[in-house]
Amino acid sequence: MLDVILSQVAAGLVLGSLYVLIAIGLSIIFGLLGIVNFAHGNFFALGAYFALTLFQHFGWPAVILAPILVGLVGMGVERLLIRQLYDKEPLISLIVTFALALMIEALLQLIYGGIGQPFSQPPMFSGIYLWGPVLITRYRLAVFVTTVVLLVALWAFMQFTPFGRILRAGSRDPEMVGLLGIRLPRVLTAVFGLGCGIAGIAGVLAAPLWMVIPSMSQGAIMPAFVVVTIGGLGSFAGAVIAGLMVGVVTALTIQFEPSAANAMMYVFMAVVLLLRPRGLLGERWERFE
């Protein structure tokens, strides 16, 4: 039985790493902008579709170009749409981003059709590793390693760069940051683009594993919200821990009670919130209280 559990934990960690990448962008956007972005899963889908399209013209460099393009689209959306929502009721931002999600999905369907687009992993990542009972594919291992590298780089960026410090300060007290002479609107545009770009990276990494269809965002957005809620709204470390835990819980549920696989993450969330109402690493944020 231990063999089985170890195999499922490994599978769960890889799944969880994708959830972390999707959720981190959502968490950053919420933390600084205070916007609950229902369209976040659609930026994840855009990453997959952009990679698919750019791949036909540029080959494998498309996997780097696609998230950058998603980030730029995100910045454009922030300038045109999201910026109008900062001083509005939270409900307005929910409705607007929900509408944006529907619009992006419809656009993808209009351009690419409803049928899934075949997209496989690079040939160099084909094959599997077998360590005792644990089976993991080369590609999934590459996804896991890429996620870890990206998270470390993102953490270092937030901790040690002037821009990262502005982001962290702005998330706590945007008014004070503005009074210090920093042009906050530009920062907000960059943050929204960064969050969307990270979702785009997740979309690119998921494209060879998941079906590239217009509705692929639906498989991403709910786990992302669950991860952010469990981890604590706006908490970077919380999202990482929660994402990996949700992946493992889902994998183990599949082993023992497969029909409850999707429901179990919500049960897990409910238990965590009962014990820690602000999530695992959530703190009190004055501006949201």
Added chain:
Amino acid sequence: MLVRRQARLVTRRQALLGAAALGGAGAAAPLGMPTIANAAAAEPIKIGLLLAKTGGIAAQTEYLANGTYLALEERGNKIMGRPAELVWYDEPSPQGSQQNMQKLVQEAKVCAVLGGSLSSNGLAEEATAAELKIPFVCNNAAATDMTGKNCNRYTFRLNTPVSVQAEMFAPYIMDYGKKWYFITSSYAFGQDIAKSFKELLAKAGGSVVGDDSVPLNTPDYSSFILKIRQAKPDVILGGLTSGDLSTFLKQWNEIGMRGKIPICEIAIGDTDIWSVGTEAATGLFTALWWYDNPADPPEEKAFAADYLKKYGKPAADKAWMGWIAAKSLFESIDAVKSTETEAIIKGLEAWKGGTASSPYYWRKGDHQMLLKNLVVQVKDKIPDKWNYFDVKGTVPKDASELDKVFGDPVAAGCHMT
């Protein structure tokens, strides 16, 4: 493409105005106003189309809708010599589908409805069709109960019921062995498949070595695949719907399992396999139609050519299903020269299509379409991004066995009311 169809939709306001105009004309006619009566005769005949516009099933519904529109265009967009149009509403959920069917009938004033892309939606829609007394031709859902214990005289169903497809397909699967692993979606279609095949497997003395009921829209199957690998079955019996089957096959290949354990499933769509890609596609399946089947009659070959010309890609089985369901309805209305419900039902019951060796028709006892099914296998070497299948067999071989193979409607629980 979506915009084109949306442009054809009747908005709520237009529908109400249209309904008001129709109501006015209807009221005026008995007063002897020939001009208004003639205007009413020139009103287009409206046919409702209920197909999902988003979600995993959208890959199939795109083709179902294309086939339906093509069937109308082939007739110059006319039925009974009058202009005709399709009014397409979404199927967001079973309950939402029922509400939209009600809107189609009461607001858009359609005389019949085509659609039913998922079993769960189809089952809900057929109940509403009976309540509203409107002919409903279901072009995709395969749940056994639709023409079994839930049957009603207003509903006609094209797809072969799960239990019948299971009977047809089981001998082919048994060739791989009798240790089966079930992986089925946790809703009506998957549950129906699991029930039907388990009964057949038990009769054949086989064993179930694994049985996973999978939530719809599961994005990651790696943990399920690890379980299957541990169980070492002879064959996997799938009951995954549309996009879920594609995701499973993609990850099955990614984990290096393609070619190691055979995968079989009934009632798939060509699009489910086209989505997977040539490197990952594998399996043995049932289908109602295949565009590259040498045995297709000339009329269907002409349809495939028309489709290719219009859409620039081969017709999927779902395109044919949309086309044939719509064609039977349009021809039936033509034949009875009426848009009244009872007349349309009689027209459909009398309609016949296909050829002498491969006929298809709606059976009176349960309104199930009787037709031969194909068993298709993914080619070892796929020549292009469309041509995935070899036809391994046709079931039943002889058309005279159709009635027997589809079983007795009353025994299946259908008591037409």
